[in-house]
Amino acid sequence: MMAGIRLIEVKEEILSDNTKTAGQIRERLRAANTLLLNLMSSPGSGKTSLLLRTIEGLKGSLRLGVIEADIDSVVDAEKVAARGIPAVQLRTGGFCHLDAAMVTRGIDALDIDKLDLVVIENVGNLVCPAEFDTGAHRNVMILSVPEGDDKPLKYPLMFSVCDLLLVNKIDFLSLSDFNMALLRERVLALNPRIKILEISCKTGAGIEDWIAWLKGEAAGFNV
Amino acid sequence: MHELPITESILKIVLKHAEANGVRKVKTVHLKIGRLSDLEDEWIQRYFNYLSKGTLAEGAKIGIERTPIVMRCNGCSGSYEWELAKMDDVICPACGGKGGTLLSGREYTIKEMEVE
Numbered sequence: 001m002m003a004g005i006r007l008i009e010v011k012e013e014i015l016s017d018n019t020k021t022a023g024q025i026r027e028r029l030r031a032a033n034t035l036l037l038n039l040m041s042s043p044g045s046g047k048t049s050l051l052l053r054t055i056e057g058l059k060g061s062l063r064l065g066v067i068e069a070d071i072d073s074v075v076d077a078e079k080v081a082a083r084g085i086p087a088v089q090l091r092t093g094g095f096c097h098l099d100a101a102m103v104t105r106g107i108d109a110l111d112i113d114k115l116d117l118v119v120i121e122n123v124g125n126l127v128c129p130a131e132f133d134t135g136a137h138r139n140v141m142i143l144s145v146p147e148g149d150d151k152p153l154k155y156p157l158m159f160s161v162c163d164l165l166l167v168n169k170i171d172f173l174s175l176s177d178f179n180m181a182l183l184r185e186r187v188l189a190l191n192p193r194i195k196i197l198e199i200s201c202k203t204g205a206g207i208e209d210w211i212a213w214l215k216g217e218a219a220g221f222n223v
Numbered sequence: 224m225h226e227l228p229i230t231e232s233i234l235k236i237v238l239k240h241a242e243a244n245g246v247r248k249v250k251t252v253h254l255k256i257g258r259l260s261d262l263e264d265e266w267i268q269r270y271f272n273y274l275s276k277g278t279l280a281e282g283a284k285i286g287i288e289r290t291p292i293v294m295r296c297n298g299c300s301g302s303y304e305w306e307l308a309k310m311d312d313v314i315c316p317a318c319g320g321k322g323g324t325l326l327s328g329r330e331y332t333i334k335e336m337e338v339e
Contacts, residue, residue, distance in 0.1 A: 004339050005250060010240050014232045014254070014331040096225050127261050128225045131329075153311035157259045160325050186311045189322035192297050 018132060021100035025107065025135025032112045035221045036103075036120065037214075038136035040158065043124030045144040046168040048076045049201035050210075051121065055083050057211035062116040062218055067106035069098045069123050076121065086110055097128035100135045116218055126155040138217060144169040145176055149183040152190055159190045164197065166210060171200040226262055229331070230270035234280060236333055241279045244338065249280040251337040254287045257330040258307050262287075283336075292328030296320050 013019065029036045041047050051066060058064050066087040068077040077089035088109040090102055103120060110118060120136060122129040139162045143151055146169060152159045159165070165187055167180070184196055197213065199206035233252065241249050252271075256262055268285045275281045291304045294313055298320030305313055305323075313322050 005337055006339075007335055007337055008240055008244050008246070009335050010236065010333040011335075012236050012240075012333050014229060014236065014333060017232060017235075099228065131225065131260060131331075150311070156307070156310035157261070157329070160259070185321075189313045190310060190325075192322050192324065 015132070018100050021104060022133035022135035025100055025103060026137060029107070029112060029118070029135075029137070030221075032115075033221070034112045034115050035117050035138065035218045036107075036134075036136045037117065037138045037140055037217075038120045038122055038129075038134045039140050039142070040122045040126070040129045040162070041124060041142035042126055042144070042147055045124070045142045045147065046201045047121050047124065047142060048079060050142060050166065050168065050199075051076075051080060051119065052083070053201050053204070053207050054119070054211070054214070055080070055085050057207055058117070058214070061215060063114060065110045065112070065115040065118045067103065067110070067118060067120045069102070069106075069121055086115070092123055096123060096125055097132050098122050098134055099132045103134045103136075117214065126151065126158045130155070130158040130161050137221065138163045140164045140166065142166045142168050143183075145172040145178045149179050149186070152183070152186040156190055159187050159194070162191065162194055164195045164213060167196065167198045168201055170198045170205060171203050226266040227270050229262065230267050230274060233267070233285075233333060234271065234274050234278070237280050237283075237336060238278060240336065241338065246279055246338040248339040249283040249336055250339060251284045251286055252280070253334045253336065254285065255290050255330050255332040255334050256287055257290050257328040258292050259325075259328040260331060288334070290327060290330045293326040294323035295326050296323050302326055 039047055064085055066080045068089045069092050077087045080087040088106045090106050141162045197206055197209050199210055237252055264287050271285055293302055294305050295302045296315035299318040301317045303316050
């Protein structure tokens with residue numbers, strides 16, 4: 001070793017700032033009795049369609065707010081806001097994921113004391129959003145049938161961090177070689193505590209199960 | 224894909240420790256990154272070169288140690304290492320039980336640095 005060179009032990013988490021901010025978000029929303037849910041998926045898997053179904057299904061029960069993070073577009077937030085739901089559009093400017101600091105800005109823009117549930121529509125991507133704690137109390141992902149049953153192999157981390165998997169577009173099952181039993185086996189091998197629901201935002205199949213899950217989580221949260 | 228914000232965090236922590244220790248120059252930064260994390264070593268170095276210009280850490284080399292994916296069997300509770308390429312088919316080598324709970328493999332840690 002060269003003279004004058006020494007070693008400094010650092011032992012610090014690279015994402016410690018984000019983890020700290022995420023923890024603050026969770027505490028703040030828990031104090032307000034507001035459940036924060038992080039919704040992740042590939043582009044085109046049905047996040048916005050699911051939100052629209054959710055708005056309909058929760059009418060008269062849970063008060064919902066939405067934080068939208070889809071890249072450089074206000075289309076999704078406008079669709080949500082047009083239904084009378086408070087929606088914030090975050091400008092992620094081509095960023096591949098949301099971090100806790102960005103979510104904080106979204107929450108600041110909502111009146112959380114008047115909301116029971118806030119859904120973050122994360123950036124459409126199965127890699128990066130899985131790595132960053134958003135401060136959400138629950139992580140939910142959508143996998144749509146046309147994407148294929150091999151996705152747990154390619155994106156194991158995403159499947160590992162989620163509490164619920166929604167398999168969307170089951171109306172496509174008869175047209176595809178998607179193997180639901182194999183998918184379930186692959187997902188549960190990665191994450192034995194995950195719940196899996198089969199839905200179709202198009203036909204409405206399974207949507208009542210999703211709404212029931214949401215109500216259950218929110219009710220448990222308020223205890 | 225998100226090497227840039229990760230590298231910003233790395234530099235921030237490196238400079239904090241460098242200043243606290245009265246360092247003249249940071250030579251090498253050693254990271255421990257779990258195999259489940261999708262980071263490209265080359266891009267971390269490139270972004271670091273760019274971001275660290277004009278700081279104590281300019282020109283430092285980034286060394287990355289990949290830490291293994293470790294699962295705990297849901298059946299026998301034993302823990303074992305598993306390969307990323309076989310994550311869709313996790314089988315406990317001890318009891319043959321399918322699946323498990325992830326114990327480690329997601330690390331994002333700065334271990335140590337060599338400084339002058």
